Amino acid sequence: MARCYAVVNQKGGVAKTTTVVNLAAVAALEGRSVLVVDADAQGNATSGLGIRRDQIEFCLYDLLTRFDGDGSPAIDEVIQPTATPNLDCLPATIDLAGAQLALANAISREMRLRRVLEPVRNAYDIIIIDTAPSLGLLTINALAAADRVLIPIQCEYYALEGLSQLLQIISMVQAEINPPLALGGAILTMYDARTNLAEDVAEEVRRNFPGPTFQAKVPRNVRLAEAPSHGLPAVIYDKHCPGSAAYRRLYWEVFEDA
Amino acid sequence: MARCYAVVNQKGGVAKTTTVVNLAAVAALEGRSVLVVDADAQGNATSGLGIRRDQIEFCLYDLLTRFDGDGSPAIDEVIQPTATPNLDCLPATIDLAGAQLALANAISREMRLRRVLEPVRNAYDIIIIDTAPSLGLLTINALAAADRVLIPIQCEYYALEGLSQLLQIISMVQAEINPPLALGGAILTMYDARTNLAEDVAEEVRRNFPGPTFQAKVPRNVRLAEAPSHGLPAVIYDKHCPGSAAYRRLYWEVFEDA
Numbered sequence: 001m002a003r004c005y006a007v008v009n010q011k012g013g014v015a016k017t018t019t020v021v022n023l024a025a026v027a028a029l030e031g032r033s034v035l036v037v038d039a040d041a042q043g044n045a046t047s048g049l050g051i052r053r054d055q056i057e058f059c060l061y062d063l064l065t066r067f068d069g070d071g072s073p074a075i076d077e078v079i080q081p082t083a084t085p086n087l088d089c090l091p092a093t094i095d096l097a098g099a100q101l102a103l104a105n106a107i108s109r110e111m112r113l114r115r116v117l118e119p120v121r122n123a124y125d126i127i128i129i130d131t132a133p134s135l136g137l138l139t140i141n142a143l144a145a146a147d148r149v150l151i152p153i154q155c156e157y158y159a160l161e162g163l164s165q166l167l168q169i170i171s172m173v174q175a176e177i178n179p180p181l182a183l184g185g186a187i188l189t190m191y192d193a194r195t196n197l198a199e200d201v202a203e204e205v206r207r208n209f210p211g212p213t214f215q216a217k218v219p220r221n222v223r224l225a226e227a228p229s230h231g232l233p234a235v236i237y238d239k240h241c242p243g244s245a246a247y248r249r250l251y252w253e254v255f256e257d258a
Numbered sequence: 259m260a261r262c263y264a265v266v267n268q269k270g271g272v273a274k275t276t277t278v279v280n281l282a283a284v285a286a287l288e289g290r291s292v293l294v295v296d297a298d299a300q301g302n303a304t305s306g307l308g309i310r311r312d313q314i315e316f317c318l319y320d321l322l323t324r325f326d327g328d329g330s331p332a333i334d335e336v337i338q339p340t341a342t343p344n345l346d347c348l349p350a351t352i353d354l355a356g357a358q359l360a361l362a363n364a365i366s367r368e369m370r371l372r373r374v375l376e377p378v379r380n381a382y383d384i385i386i387i388d389t390a391p392s393l394g395l396l397t398i399n400a401l402a403a404a405d406r407v408l409i410p411i412q413c414e415y416y417a418l419e420g421l422s423q424l425l426q427i428i429s430m431v432q433a434e435i436n437p438p439l440a441l442g443g444a445i446l447t448m449y450d451a452r453t454n455l456a457e458d459v460a461e462e463v464r465r466n467f468p469g470p471t472f473q474a475k476v477p478r479n480v481r482l483a484e485a486p487s488h489g490l491p492a493v494i495y496d497k498h499c500p501g502s503a504a505y506r507r508l509y510w511e512v513f514e515d516a
């Protein structure tokens with residue numbers, strides 16, 4: 001039975017996608033079978049794994065909005081392999097931007113993603129969901145489907161501001177729709193050791209975050225930003241760079257008990 | 259009559275807020291009277307201008323969702339001065355996260371912000387609206403209220419992906435609800451001259467963006483990220499840093515005809 005992780009933070013640009021793509025790739029290189037679910041209409045995780053828009057016939061939108069029997073695709077027709085062995089992707093396209101509206105009146109609309117993933121929970125060791133910078137219905141769906149929540153936090157001031165709201169939403173999901181959901185932990189990203197700002201924010205997170213803060217900090221490293229243009233995770237595009245080393249350390253902390 | 263600018267990009271973390279706060283501050287220092295409208299429930303522009311949560315009695319949410327006559331506050335009870343002379347702020351709080359739902363069935367829901375700002379259009383030279391990393395109803399409201407759209411683009415690969423969708427939404431707003439809306443231009447942000455990635459992306463933007471790309475590039479500069487923790491725009495917190503110099507150059511390009 002796969003352990004399912006949702007990577008969530010409504011603050012934009014904090015390295016949600018970079019964390020999903022690279023943690024998933026490390027897990028796959030370690031021999032685990034991994035599924036990345038792209039629940040962000042921007043589709044950055046999909047393209048970061050090398051899947052081009054013209055290769056996608058169905059995406060997560062088709063699974064979320066079509067109920068059984070009306071000719072909707074089966075999930076294994078939507079999931080695609082990636083260039084990395086053991087690593088598959090359930091892709092997103094811009095259609096996903098219409099999901100919130102399409103599901104607005106659906107019964108149990110928060111549980112659609114959980115239902116969609118049920119048929120493949122036993123086919124993978126790890127499922128990891130990338131979300132949009134929002135606390136809307138799709139992110140709630142990701143929290144409802146997950147066993148653990150991972151929260152990337154950019155080591156900068158604005159990233160601290162939304163944290164209490166995010167934790168409130170997580171507690172509501174735990175209380176109302178997914179009681180076993182656990183806080184996996186905070187991941188410190190874009191940590192620039194040369195500035196006081198990064199350590200000040202990191203200290204603030206360690207003091208105030210109600211769950212664990214992972215030891216491994218992901219440094220700012222341009223190779224992490226270059227890898228997506230090659231459609232590869234950085235841990236494959238440049239496995240020796242500081243960013244890749246950090247994601248390998250992070251893997252052992254995050255998935256040690258998966 | 260104020261010229262109104264919306265700063266929009268659904269990609270997260272591309273420096274929308276940093277651009278709004280610093281361009282507005284430069285304009286104020288140049289003697290223009292400026293209003294920053296924070297249309298993002300994260301409230302980063304509000305705190306970046308030094309307005310603390312406990313100082314806010316009413317925010318944009320109260321104006322958007324209360325129609326005339328039922329005891330709603332007048333806009334000048336909601337607008338607050340900032341530490342910078344000539345620079346006021348219409349603040350946001352987390353309440354704003356409820357605006358999309360509250361307005362879902364309102365008549366002419368896309369035009370609420372435009373109506374809200376009408377009484378103060380003549381009180382300012384420049385109005386500049388910060389938006390969330392989303393193309394939802396609040397961002398549409400900002401586009402419907404604006405005369406010009408400014409699009410910050412981080413010089414990294416993922417930031418290019420959402421551009422065509424953003425331009426599609428802008429054309430729909432121009433066709434349906436705000437025909438005079440003009441593309442002000444693309445602003446290249448977090449430009450790191452030491453990497454090829456930045457120049458590759460910048461070149462791609464200049465080639466494909468259907469409007470002007472401003473000459474002034476905003477370099478990556480940690481002082482821009484430090485300023486918000488002091489509740490000050492960087493152009494005031496550290497006016498001599500490279501980031502501040504870039505926003506001053508950008509001011510002359512963006513507002514030269516305002």
Ligand SMILES: Nc1ncnc2c1ncn2[C@@H]1O[C@H](COP(=O)(O)OP(=O)(O)OP(=O)(O)O)[C@@H](O)[C@H]1O
Pocket residue numbers: 011012013014015016017018019040044131132133189190191218219220221222224225226228243268269270271391414415416417
């Ligand atoms: N440690 C790092 N060092 C340098 N660049 C990074 C790092 N992590 C991420 N990036 C880059 O920063 C930008 C933002 O990261 P990313 O897109 O992963 O964030 P996100 O939280 O998924 O954004 P969104 O909120 O839009 O979904 C990207 O261009 C990415 O390549």
Ligand SMILES: Nc1ncnc2c1ncn2[C@@H]1O[C@H](COP(=O)(O)OP(=O)(O)OP(=O)(O)O)[C@@H](O)[C@H]1O
Pocket residue numbers: 010011012013133156157158159269270271272273274275276277298302389390391447448449476477478479480481482483484486501
């Ligand atoms: N040129 C720059 N150099 C260094 N840091 C920057 C620069 N511009 C912005 N930042 C920092 O990068 C982070 C993202 O910027 P900002 O919050 O302004 O982006 P945004 O587009 O408003 O994000 P969101 O999508 O969440 O609204 C912030 O911590 C900010 O302080």
Ligand SMILES: [Mg+2]
Pocket residue numbers: 016017018040044130131132
């Ligand atoms: Mg992302």
Ligand SMILES: [Mg+2]
Pocket residue numbers: 274275276298302388389390
């Ligand atoms: Mg912002």
